[in-house]
Amino acid sequence: MAYKILPDLCQACAACESECPNRAISHVEKLFTIDPTKCTQCEGVYDSPMCAQLCNSDACVPA
Amino acid sequence: MDRIVRINMSDLTTSIEPVPANWVGLGGRALTSTVVAEEVPPTCHALGASNKLVFAPGLLTGTSAANSGRLSAGAKSPLTGGIKECNAGGTAARMLAKLGIKALIVEGMPKDDKWYSVHVTKDAITIQEETETVGLGNYCLVRQVQARFGKPVGIMSVGPAGEMKMLSANISVVDPDVHIRSLGRGGLGAVMGSKKIKFISIDDAGTPPVMPKDMVRFKDAARIFAKTLLDHPVSGQGLTTYGTNILVNILNEAGGLPTRNFTSGQYAAHDKISGETMHDTIVARGGQPSHGCHPGCQIQCSQIYNDKDGKYLTSGFEYETIWGLGANCLIDNLDDIAEADNIMDDIGVDSIETAVMFGVAMEAGVLPWSDSKEMLRLLREEIGKGTPLGRILGGGAGQVGRVYGVTRVPVVKNQGIPAYDPRSVKGIGVTYAMATMGADHTSGYAIATNILGVGGHVDPLSKVGQVELARNLQIATAAIDSTGMCLFIAFPALDIPECLTSLIEMINARFDIALTGDDVTALGKSVLKIEHKFNLEAGLSKEHDRLPEFFSKELLPPHNAIWDFTPEELDAFWDF
Numbered sequence: 298m299a300y301k302i303l304p305d306l307c308q309a310c311a312a313c314e315s316e317c318p319n320r321a322i323s324h325v326e327k328l329f330t331i332d333p334t335k336c337t338q339c340e341g342v343y344d345s346p347m348c349a350q351l352c353n354s355d356a357c358v359p360a
Numbered sequence: 361m362d363r364i365v366r367i368n369m370s371d372l373t374t375s376i377e378p379v380p381a382n383w384v385g386l387g388g389r390a391l392t393s394t395v396v397a398e399e400v401p402p403t404c405h406a407l408g409a410s411n412k413l414v415f416a417p418g419l420l421t422g423t424s425a426a427n428s429g430r431l432s433a434g435a436k437s438p439l440t441g442g443i444k445e446c447n448a449g450g451t452a453a454r455m456l457a458k459l460g461i462k463a464l465i466v467e468g469m470p471k472d473d474k475w476y477s478v479h480v481t482k483d484a485i486t487i488q489e490e491t492e493t494v495g496l497g498n499y500c501l502v503r504q505v506q507a508r509f510g511k512p513v514g515i516m517s518v519g520p521a522g523e524m525k526m527l528s529a530n531i532s533v534v535d536p537d538v539h540i541r542s543l544g545r546g547g548l549g550a551v552m553g554s555k556k557i558k559f560i561s562i563d564d565a566g567t568p569p570v571m572p573k574d575m576v577r578f579k580d581a582a583r584i585f586a587k588t589l590l591d592h593p594v595s596g597q598g599l600t601t602y603g604t605n606i607l608v609n610i611l612n613e614a615g616g617l618p619t620r621n622f623t624s625g626q627y628a629a630h631d632k633i634s635g636e637t638m639h640d641t642i643v644a645r646g647g648q649p650s651h652g653c654h655p656g657c658q659i660q661c662s663q664i665y666n667d668k669d670g671k672y673l674t675s676g677f678e679y680e681t682i683w684g685l686g687a688n689c690l691i692d693n694l695d696d697i698a699e700a701d702n703i704m705d706d707i708g709v710d711s712i713e714t715a716v717m718f719g720v721a722m723e724a725g726v727l728p729w730s731d732s733k734e735m736l737r738l739l740r741e742e743i744g745k746g747t748p749l750g751r752i753l754g755g756g757a758g759q760v761g762r763v764y765g766v767t768r769v770p771v772v773k774n775q776g777i778p779a780y781d782p783r784s785v786k787g788i789g790v791t792y793a794m795a796t797m798g799a800d801h802t803s804g805y806a807i808a809t810n811i812l813g814v815g816g817h818v819d820p821l822s823k824v825g826q827v828e829l830a831r832n833l834q835i836a837t838a839a840i841d842s843t844g845m846c847l848f849i850a851f852p853a854l855d856i857p858e859c860l861t862s863l864i865e866m867i868n869a870r871f872d873i874a875l876t877g878d879d880v881t882a883l884g885k886s887v888l889k890i891e892h893k894f895n896l897e898a899g900l901s902k903e904h905d906r907l908p909e910f911f912s913k914e915l916l917p918p919h920n921a922i923w924d925f926t927p928e929e930l931d932a933f934w935d936f
Contacts (some may be wrong), residue, residue: 306657308586312424315454315536315655315659316569327650343568351424351569 299336299360300346304328306356313348313357322348333360362462364486367478368644369555370409370468374485379462387419389841390887391463392434396443397890399465401632402897404546406438407525407554409469415516415560416464418844422457422570423578425866426586427846429454429654431533437546439527439713439756440773440798442895444546447841449653449662450533452514455564456480457844470556475523477505478560485838489557495520497706497744498532498540505561506538514562519708520551526754528713529553532705534825539664539675540705541653545800546775547756549708573872582864588859589658592852594814598663599848600650602635604679605846607779607807608686609634613813615819615918616785619687620720620729622770622910624917627687632755633694638665638677646670648869650695659848665698674702680801683779684715689722689729696732700739707744709754714739716757716776720811724751724764768814773798773900783911783921785810785820790830790925793905794892794933802847808854815854821921823929831933839884843867885936892934900929 299321301351303331307328309350314322314329322335331348362384364377371846386394392414404410413435420428431453436442456464459482470476477490492508493501498519505515514534521529529549530542543549590596598606608630611617615625631637642649648664653676667673677698684699705712709870718735721727726749727734742750752763757776761769775798782789787806795803806829810820818825833850840847843863852859864875895904911923 308426308583308590310424310426310582310586310658311652311656312582313427315451324652347569353424353579353586 299333300331300338300340300348300357301333301360302329302331302348303356303358306354308354310353312351312353316347318342318350349354362460362597363496365461365464365480367464367466367485367487368468368558369466369470369476372476372487373426374487376770376905383462387462387842388430388432388447388844389434389838390883391416391842392445393434393443393887393891394434395463395465396434397894400436401494402436402894404436404820406436406441407550411436411551411554413466413548413551414463416462416813417453417457418664418842419867420870421453421844422658423866423870424569425582426589426658428655428844429656430844430846431456431543432841433531433548434550435545435548437548437798438550438896438898439547442773442798442898442900443796443891444548445797445841446543446545446548448533448539448541448543449657449846450514450535451512451655452516452533452562453844454561455514457570458564458567459562466555466557467551469554469808475556475558478784480560480562481565491802493558494523497626498708499706500888501559502534502538502540505559509563511563512538515559517559518549518552518752519706520744520746521708521754522553523558524751524754525550526555526709526743526751527759527903528709528717528754528756530708530710531636532708535653536655536672537651537675541676542705542710544710544712546797556771572870574724574869578866578869581869584858585862585866588852588856588862589849592855594851595659596849597906599659602639603661603663603677605635605638605677606682607635607679610811611780613922614784616781616811616820617687618770618779618781619685620690621688621723621768622781623768623914624922625781626918630687632692633682633697634688634790635679638694647876649660650864657846659846660850667695674698674705677701678711680779681711681715682715684712686717688715688719689735691732693732693734696736700736703736703739703744704811706878707739709743712778713756716770716778717753717760720757720760720766720769721753723768724766726760726764753783769908771799772907773904775799780807781916782907783903783916783923784919786823787818787826787829789907789923790826790930790933791834793907793925793930794830795834796888796895804830805847805850806830806833806836808833808851814851821919827929827933831936834888835881835884835936838887839880842883842887904928905930
């Protein structure tokens with residue numbers, strides 16, 4: 298299962314984008330989105346999805 | 361664990377040291393200026409072996425704090441003869457912070473005539489002889505270096521101007537889209553060139569983001585901080601939509617847009633080079649009106665400007681560059697200015713110093729006013745190739761003024777005055793005069809309060825309150841420059857109380873400490889005093905804290921404004 302970014306909560310601070318090990322996060326129309334085909338929930342890289350660890354507004358959640 | 365990395369170019373060795381106790385609480389500008397003040401003899405030759413080039417991420421760099429990814433670089437400046445700190449976006453600062461490198465200090469100078477590159481990873485710092493990229497411009501270099509490593513490594517590099525040790529040479533920093541940001545001012549590229557380093561590459565593979573000691577507290581503060589950036593009209597709307605070039609029309613309206621080498625405050629063709637025109641052109645050609653200069657940028661004031669065929673022409677197209685080649689040189693062709701911006705990034709010269717220099721060169725008759733094609737030729741064929749004329753022009757505005765006997769030379773401490781006329785925007789004039797960096801608008805951006813109504817209002821045409829305004833802004837800026845934050849967070853910080861309190865709270869949560877607002881002010885004061893002491897010992901006395909004579913002799917239309925501060929009024933700046 299992939300993660301997604303809730304647009305109502307995303308502050309577009311870009312904290313998540315550069316730290317995604319799969320480069321699954323991109324900037325679209327002032328907000329950020331996760332490509333579900335690339336997201337692996339950071340399995341094998343981090344203990345838990347890094348975007349959710351970093352997100353200051355709890356916008357990164359399971360899809 | 362944070363550490364200090366030293367790269368000794370005299371014996372081509374590297375070392376890793378623990379952070380000395382008195383550097384632990386420092387980052388960014390506070391750290392680079394402290395290292396320079398402690399380790400560089402103030403009277404040394406800036407291009408000699410005794411100078412050191414220091415890179416440092418800020419206190420919050422590497423975390424998830426919005427806009428915290430600025431990289432500071434410091435040294436003794438070959439242009440001003442005083443201390444220098446520049447900061448820029450790009451990817452390098454975040455990578456250094458993730459690698460736990462609090463400062464990277466380049467010292468010494470090779471005894472041979474070879475060029476070198478430095479590669480930094482979590483496992484090793486290596487110095488290698490460099491041949492492939494020597495002589496290349498920055499754009500070609502970053503593509504080749506990233507291809508060499510097969511990944512988007514961070515890069516700080518010099519172009520041909522840095523290799524030739526020109527005083528306008530800058531250091532380029534690659535951004536997330538493999539374009540160029542610049543550690544622009546004061547000739548730091550010449551310092552890097554003097555140490556024979558063509559580029560430093562950084563690979564942060566295997567390093568996680570910097571995690572604050574108290575994550576919950578940090579996130580609570582970071583959320584509030586990010587909201588203030590979004591809510592403020594300058595950081596949340598104006599800069600995002602039009603970039604810094606929104607200022608052309610605003611300064612023209614205020615009569616503070618220096619035109620024809622600082623002989624008028626208004627430019628008839630201002631609309632052709634304005635932020636509004638630029639925005640519409642970018643959109644029409646399929647460029648990107650909003651773009652971040654570093655990972656984690658929320659403001660997105662950068663942009664990608666395409667040519668008429670929709671191909672990339674330049675990025676990070678700033679007001680000061682557009683003003684300098686536009687109104688200052690009477691060039692109303694935005695495409696030609698964009699092409700010049702790209703060339704300046706590629707050959708590695710400061711686009712402010714170079715633009716101010718062209719105004720002086722036009723006054724001297726080196727090229728006609730408005731002649732953008734000759735300006736482009738001089739950049740490409742003379743400065744870029746280091747011909748005798750190019751070496752003169754590459755020395756900046758002060759040098760060209762001296763060579764050609766021009767008396768209207770807008771410099772302070774030999775550094776070109778940017779984009780805002782000090783006679784009609786007097787607060788920024790005090791900043792230009794007193795800044796430890798030489799004429800530098802970012803040292804204490806009084807435009808905010810004089811023109812934009814941010815942080816209250818101080819009448820730009822009156823002397824009243826300007827010294828205090830410039831002092832307070834310079835203190836605050838020195839502190840912000842130490843956090844790794846983009847200076848544009850100052851707009852909400854001046855108007856929305858929660859911005860500053862949340863910023864301090866993020867620092868406290870990051871290190872599990874208990875700084876107060878007074879502590880942050882004390883840090884800013886301390887940085888300025890360290891820098892001032894260095895300058896005094898380097899021979900920059902209070903007589904250098906002055907604007908050129910012509911500002912006190914020539915009235916500036918349309919307000920017929922004059923620079924009329926007494927030396928005593930200016931010297932009161934240092935009463936803190």
